[in-house]
Amino acid sequence: MTAAEQTAVRRRGAAVEATVLDTTIALLVERGSAIAVDEVAEASGVHKTTIYRRYPTRELLIAAAIRRLGETAVPAVVDADPRAAVLQLARSVAGALRSPQGGNILRAVMAASAASPELVAFADDFFRDRYALATEHLARLAAAGGLRADVDPVVVWEQIVNPMHVRALCGRATSDAEAEQLVELALRGAAV
Amino acid sequence: MTAAEQTAVRRRGAAVEATVLDTTIALLVERGSAIAVDEVAEASGVHKTTIYRRYPTRELLIAAAIRRLGETAVPAVVDADPRAAVLQLARSVAGALRSPQGGNILRAVMAASAASPELVAFADDFFRDRYALATEHLARLAAAGGLRADVDPVVVWEQIVNPMHVRALCGRATSDAEAEQLVELALRGAAV
Numbered sequence: 042m043t044a045a046e047q048t049a050v051r052r053r054g055a056a057v058e059a060t061v062l063d064t065t066i067a068l069l070v071e072r073g074s075a076i077a078v079d080e081v082a083e084a085s086g087v088h089k090t091t092i093y094r095r096y097p098t099r100e101l102l103i104a105a106a107i108r109r110l111g112e113t114a115v116p117a118v119v120d121a122d123p124r125a126a127v128l129q130l131a132r133s134v135a136g137a138l139r140s141p142q143g144g145n146i147l148r149a150v151m152a153a154s155a156a157s158p159e160l161v162a163f164a165d166d167f168f169r170d171r172y173a174l175a176t177e178h179l180a181r182l183a184a185a186g187g188l189r190a191d192v193d194p195v196v197v198w199e200q201i202v203n204p205m206h207v208r209a210l211c212g213r214a215t216s217d218a219e220a221e222q223l224v225e226l227a228l229r230g231a232a233v
Numbered sequence: 234m235t236a237a238e239q240t241a242v243r244r245r246g247a248a249v250e251a252t253v254l255d256t257t258i259a260l261l262v263e264r265g266s267a268i269a270v271d272e273v274a275e276a277s278g279v280h281k282t283t284i285y286r287r288y289p290t291r292e293l294l295i296a297a298a299i300r301r302l303g304e305t306a307v308p309a310v311v312d313a314d315p316r317a318a319v320l321q322l323a324r325s326v327a328g329a330l331r332s333p334q335g336g337n338i339l340r341a342v343m344a345a346s347a348a349s350p351e352l353v354a355f356a357d358d359f360f361r362d363r364y365a366l367a368t369e370h371l372a373r374l375a376a377a378g379g380l381r382a383d384v385d386p387v388v389v390w391e392q393i394v395n396p397m398h399v400r401a402l403c404g405r406a407t408s409d410a411e412a413e414q415l416v417e418l419a420l421r422g423a424a425v
Contacts, residue, residue: 148353151343151402158404161340165403192418196411199396200418204388207395210343211357212350219388226384226392230422 060085061092065106069149070142078102103153104163110146111167117174123182127201128224130175134202135220138209147209172198182228192231200227252277253284257298261341262334270294295345296355302338303359309366315374319393320416322367326394327412330401339401364390374420384423392419 042050064085068076078099082089096102114137120126137143154160172195179194188197201223205215215223234242256277260268270291274281288294306329312318329335346352364387371386380389393415397407407415 144353148343148346151340152345154340154402161336161402161404165405168399168403192414196396196414196418199399200392200415200422203395203399204391206399207360207391210346210353211360212353213357222384222388223392226388226422227418228422230392230418230420 057087057091058095059109061087061095061102062106062109065102066110066142066146069103069106070145075152076103098159100153100157100159100163103150104160104167107146107150107163107167108170110142111171114140115171115174118178120178123178123185124187124228126178127175127182127198127228128221130178131201131205131220131224132217135205135215135217138205139214144209144212147206151210169195172202175201186233188228188231189233197227197231200230249279249283250287251301253279253287253294254298254301257294258302258334258338261295261298262337267344268295290351292345292349292351292355295342296352296359299338299342299355300359300362302334303363306332307363307366310370312370315370315377316379316420318370319367319374319390319420320413322370323393323397323412323416324409327397327407327409330397331406336401336404339398343402361387364394367393378425380420380423381425389419389423392422 061081064087065076065081068080068084076099078089078092078096081087081102082092085092092102096105115130115133118126118129118133120129138147150160150164154164175198176194179188179197182188183190183192183194188194201220204223205220208215253273256279257268257273260272260276268291270281270284270288273279273294274284277284284294288297307322307325310318310321310325312321330339342352342356346356367390368386371380371389374380375382375384375386380386393412396415397412400407
C-alpha cells in the first residue's frame with residue numbers, strides 16, 4: 042500500500058469506529074444497558090464481525106463508547122490560571138450531565154456494571170482517567186501554594202464532580218452557578 | 234379483635250414485611266436488578282399475592298427494600314455536638330458502603346432505575362430523605378455560626394457522601410480516615 046492508501050484505510054477505520062460507537066451510545070441512551078452487539082450492527086450498518094474484531098465483548102464495546110462520549114463531552118482545558126481551568130472543567134461536566142444523554146448514560150453504565158465486574162473496573166478506570174484532566178490543574182494550584190500539600194487533588198475533584206454525578210443519576214441537573222459553588226467550596230476547604 | 238390480637242397481627246405483618254424485604258435485598262445483591270416478584274415469593278416463602286398486596290409493582294418492592302436497608306445500615310445519630318454527629322454519620326455511610334452489599338446494592342438501584350423513571354424518582358427521594366439525617370446537624374452547626382448561611386447544608390453533605398457513593402459504584406471503598414477527611418474539607422470549605 043502507498044502512504045496515501047494507508048491514510049485512506051485509517052480514515053475509513055476511524056469513520057467505522059465513530060459510527061459503531063455513536064450507535065452504541067444512541068442505543069444506550071434509548072434503552073439502557075440491555076443492548077446486544079447484533080443490534081448495534083443492525084442499527085449502524087456495520088457488519089457484526091467487524092464490530093467483534095475491534096470489541097471482542099459487549100462490555101468492551103460499551104466501555105469504548107462511553108470513553109468516546111466522555112472525551113467529546115468534556116474536552117481537556119488549557120489555561121494558565123489553574124483555578125480558571127478547574128472552573129471551566131466543572132462547568133463542562135455540569136453541562137454534559139445536563140444534556141438529555143447525561144443521566145441516562147451514567148445509569149446505563151451503572152446498570153451494565155451491576156451485572157459485570159469487568160465494567161465496574163472499567164468505570165473505575167474511566168473516572169480516574171477523566172479526573173486526571175482536572176487534577177493536573179489542581180496539582181499546579183497546590184505547587185503554587187494554593188492548596189494544602191496533604192490533600193490529594195483527586196479528593197478535591199471528587200468533592201466537585203461527584204455531587205453532579207449523583208444528582209444526574211437521580212434525574213437532577215446542576216446549573217453552572219451550582220458547579221461554580223462546588224468548586225469554590227472544595228478549593229476553600231483544601232486551601233492552605 | 235382484642236388489643237392483644239391486633240398487636241399479634243401487626244407483629245406478624247412486620248415479620249412478613251421484614252422477610253420479604255430482606256429476601257429482595259439478598260437477591261439484588263446476588264444478581265443485580267433483574268429480579269422478579271415471583272422469585273422473591275419463592276425465595277422468601279411468602280405467597281406472591283401477599284407481596285403484591287403490599288407492593289403493587291416490582292419497582293415499589295425494590296424501593297421499599299432499599300429504604301429498609303438504608304435505615305438499618307445508617308441509623309440516625311443523636312449528639313449534642315453537631316460536628317461529632319456529622320462525623321459519625323459519615324463514618325457510618327462509609328462503613329455501609331464498604332460492606333459486601335454496599336456497592337452491589339447501589340449498582341442494582343442504578344441498574345433498576347436505568348429502565349424505570351419511577352425508580353429514578355425514588356432514588357432522588359431516597360437520597361433526600363437520607364440526607365436529612367445529616368443536614369439537620371449541619372443546620373444546627375450553621376445556626377451556631379459554624380457554617381456560612383448562604384451555603385445549603387445539602388451541598389455540604391453531598392460533598393461528603395457523594396464521593397463515597399461514586400467510589401462504591403466503581404468498586405472502591407472509603408476508609409473511616411478518608412470519610413473524616415471528606416468531612417473536614419467540606420466543613421472547612423463552608424465555614425464562616
